[in-house]
């Protein structure tokens with residue numbers, strides 16, 4: 001097994017890492033061309049995206065001796081440790097100095113261009129120049145690092161590592177599913193859509209957590225429900241025991257409220273939450289099939305309702321997707337109005353999203369005409385333009401809300417079934433939504 005095989009996905013980054021490692025192993029090839037190997041590589045990005053894994057693959061593949069420096073104790077000897085690491089690397093050249101989590105070398109998270117630790121790293125890099133010492137560093141936040149330290153000649157290559165998306169996320173999930181006992185029918189694609197954009201560490205953890213839930217239940221295999229449970233806790237930070245936040249009788253309340261067909265206390269009842277979330281989900285599914293990955297009626301960290309997660313298939317055009325996000329955001333209020341004849345409270349957050357996105361469409365995508373675009377270099381009094389933009393935003397929002405209501409009223413059966421399932425299960429996955437949808441008469445609506 002090649003050192004780079006441990007890195008699943010990330011083919012473009014792997015190609016670059018292989019190339020860097022080749023320069024370290026085959027110095028003569030490059031010397032014949034009159035060029036020298038890069039002096040340093042800085043891998044940076046969010047926590048858990050695989051920077052250390054990538055660094056270790058380069059180290060292993062290069063076959064060079066490595067001298068690691070990582071801040072593991074907050075004492076004043078760290079500067080000495082940095083110097084000693086570089087000295088040892090120079091004595092044992094050709095070698096690699098590995099500075100793991102370099103942005104943690106100082107005591108703060110701020111930009112400290114004069115911090116002793118960075119000044120030391122910089123001067124050590126300069127001292128080992130020409131001695132066949134390659135400097136490999138990782139960092140979460142390169143804004144903490146002085147620009148002079150990051151410049152070409154010190155770190156010739158800088159690679160930003162993002163959380164895996166789409167096919168890459170799918171491959172990593174398939175890798176982690178391989179040795180787990182999941183029930184048939186649970187596939188990497190479905191899971192990838194639910195947790196798209198999360199770090200590799202989160203993907204790994206959530207799949208393992210699902211197994212822990214299954215084990216605690218003494219189940220024979222891990223089910224989609226275990227996985228969804230793990231998602232809620234690990235990724236969406238839904239506190240354990242959230243069900244207690246509702247009245248014990250909430251399912252009964254759901255029935256009663258259905259019978260009365262009105263809301264007496266709009267935030268109290270589960271019924272409002274389930275219709276609200278069902279509204280978001282139904283609008284999104286009608287406009288963008290297979291876009292809903294998770295619908296939850298659980299509170300998220302003290303919030304007042306549930307939430308819906310969407311997946312953007314790359315096939316959806318930017319403008320179509322943006323408009324459908326706004327209409328889906330208004331779908332919660334539209335479902336409450338359709339069901340109870342009132343504009344439900346608790347839609348403030350959705351309205352903020354809808355207004356912000358619509359403003360973006362009006363001002364940047366010019367959906368209402370080029371004259372409403374605000375050029376960045378524009379100066380002076382733009383009060384007139386601003387008021388014209390706001391009028392256009394309001395008119396657009398009204399149009400989108402009418403569209404959300406049209407979608408809900410034409411697909412009320414779908415909405416009712418999603419709401420009922422949500423009241424019962426509290427959590428629906430893409431698999432549940434697909435099943436419910438197949439049982440309903442669906443009416444498509446054009447945008």
Ligand SMILES: Nc1ncnc2c1ncn2[C@@H]1O[C@H](COP(=O)(O)OP(=O)(O)OP(=O)(O)O)[C@@H](O)[C@H]1O
Pocket residue numbers: 006007008009010045046047048049050051052053054101138139140172175200201204
């Ligand atoms: N491409 C990948 N394929 C499979 N597993 C991966 C991949 N990238 C990372 N992982 C796994 O995810 C976990 C986190 O990776 P790693 O420690 O390299 O992240 P990191 O970016 O260095 O995080 P931090 O910034 O917190 O140091 C590890 O268990 C690692 O094996």
Ligand SMILES: [Mg+2]
Pocket residue numbers: 051052053100101138
């Ligand atoms: Mg790391």
